[in-house]
Amino acid sequence: MSPWRRKPSAKRYRNRTWRRRWSPLSAVLGGPTRMLASMSNGPGREIGVFGGTFDPPHVGHLAIALEVRHVLDLDEVWFVVAGDPWQKSAERSITPASIRLAMVEAAVSGVDGVQVSSLEVDRDGPSYTADTLTDLAAAHPADTFYLIIGSDAAVGLDTWQRPDVVAELAKVVVVDRGGREGGRPPAGWSYELVDVPALEVSSSELRRRVADGAPIRGLVSPGVADVIEAHDLYQELS
Numbered sequence: 395m396s397p398w399r400r401k402p403s404a405k406r407y408r409n410r411t412w413r414r415r416w417s418p419l420s421a422v423l424g425g426p427t428r429m430l431a432s433m434s435n436g437p438g439r440e441i442g443v444f445g446g447t448f449d450p451p452h453v454g455h456l457a458i459a460l461e462v463r464h465v466l467d468l469d470e471v472w473f474v475v476a477g478d479p480w481q482k483s484a485e486r487s488i489t490p491a492s493i494r495l496a497m498v499e500a501a502v503s504g505v506d507g508v509q510v511s512s513l514e515v516d517r518d519g520p521s522y523t524a525d526t527l528t529d530l531a532a533a534h535p536a537d538t539f540y541l542i543i544g545s546d547a548a549v550g551l552d553t554w555q556r557p558d559v560v561a562e563l564a565k566v567v568v569v570d571r572g573g574r575e576g577g578r579p580p581a582g583w584s585y586e587l588v589d590v591p592a593l594e595v596s597s598s599e600l601r602r603r604v605a606d607g608a609p610i611r612g613l614v615s616p617g618v619a620d621v622i623e624a625h626d627l628y629q630e631l632s
Contacts, residue, residue, distance in 0.1 A: 442471035443530065443564065444542040445514070445523060447479045449489050450600055450622060451501040452614050454593040456508070458569055461590045462542055463507055466567065471542070473498050474511045480520035491515045493625055500617025524556035527563040539564040540586070545576025552580045604628035 444459050451473075459471040475495045479488060488494075495515050502508045513529055514521040523541065530539060541564040543551075548568045551557055560566075566585040570576050572592025579585050595613050603610050605628055611619050622628065 439469040439534075439537045440466070440540065441530075441534070441537050442466070442468045442540045442542050442567065443474055443527070444471055445474040445476060445521075445526065447476050447488065447597070448473070448494050448498050448501075449597050450494075450614055450618055450627070451498045452595050452597060452600055452618070453612075454595045456501060456505065456615075457593055458542065458590050459502075459508055460505070462540075462567055462569065462588050465588050466540065466586060468507075468540060470507050470509055472509050472511045473502060474513060474526055475515050476521040477514040477517055478520045489627055493621065493627070497618045497621045500621055501615050503615070503617055522555040524554070524559040524563075527560060531563050540567050541565070542567045542569060544569050545571075545578070547577075548579045548585070549577035551583055601628040601631060605631050 442459065442462055444455075444462075446455070448455065455473075459473065462468065463471045475491065475498050477491045492515065495510070495512055499510050502510060514526055517525070517529075527539060527541070530537075541560065543566065545568050548566070551560070551566070554560060561583065566579060566583060568576075568579065568585050568587050570587065570589045573589060574592070600610050600613060603613075604622060610622070614622075
């Protein structure tokens with residue numbers, strides 16, 4: 395692993411927006427096929443934790459991970475695939491976790507500095523961020539974790555399961571898109587604010603496109619498209 399370097403002032407400020415004209419999106423659609431089987435180890439790393447349903451994962455997800463890693467000089471970003479996304483499973487049918495995990499592995503294949511965790515997929519019961527951070531901190535006690543969330547989720551942090559544990563075990567990174575100011579964490583939360591180039595793509599729109607027979611290649615990586623086709627996903631909207 396190359397030596398980690400931190401911008402001198404990157405951690406001295408909170409509630410500050412970081413913007414860059416350059417975004418490392420060249421890795422989003424390319425790269426050799428490679429499955430990421432396990433998390434790497436190293437002392438004192440700074441790791442972004444990017445959780446989600448990823449049904450399916452798309453180029454916008456990778457753009458967020460890569461931009462946050464670049465702006466905050468993180469060593470890695472770990473995609474954490476929700477095993478039982480309890481907030482969404484009551485709304486619609488969710489693709490089986492093993493298939494969503496395979497899609498995320500395909501999405502990040504060959505992308506430097508990005509890995510995939512099956513921690514929540516392997517754990518029984520609903521996926522709670524507090525549990526995930528507790529497990530990660532126990533397994534990697536020397537590392538510092540940055541929880542990457544969208545501005546829409548930030549406003550509800552106080553309603554999460556055991557928010558005090560979340561605040562203790564991770565630094566929160568709130569993502570705005572395309573310069574549009576979104577929601578902010580409740581009073582008392584410390585956080586970094588990163589503005590990410592806006593890509594007009596969403597998982598719900600991709601599911602609709604597949605159901606309608608519209609093309610999705612270019613909006614997802616080739617490997618993700620292959621998994622969707624192999625499992626005949628999203629043929630009907632629920």
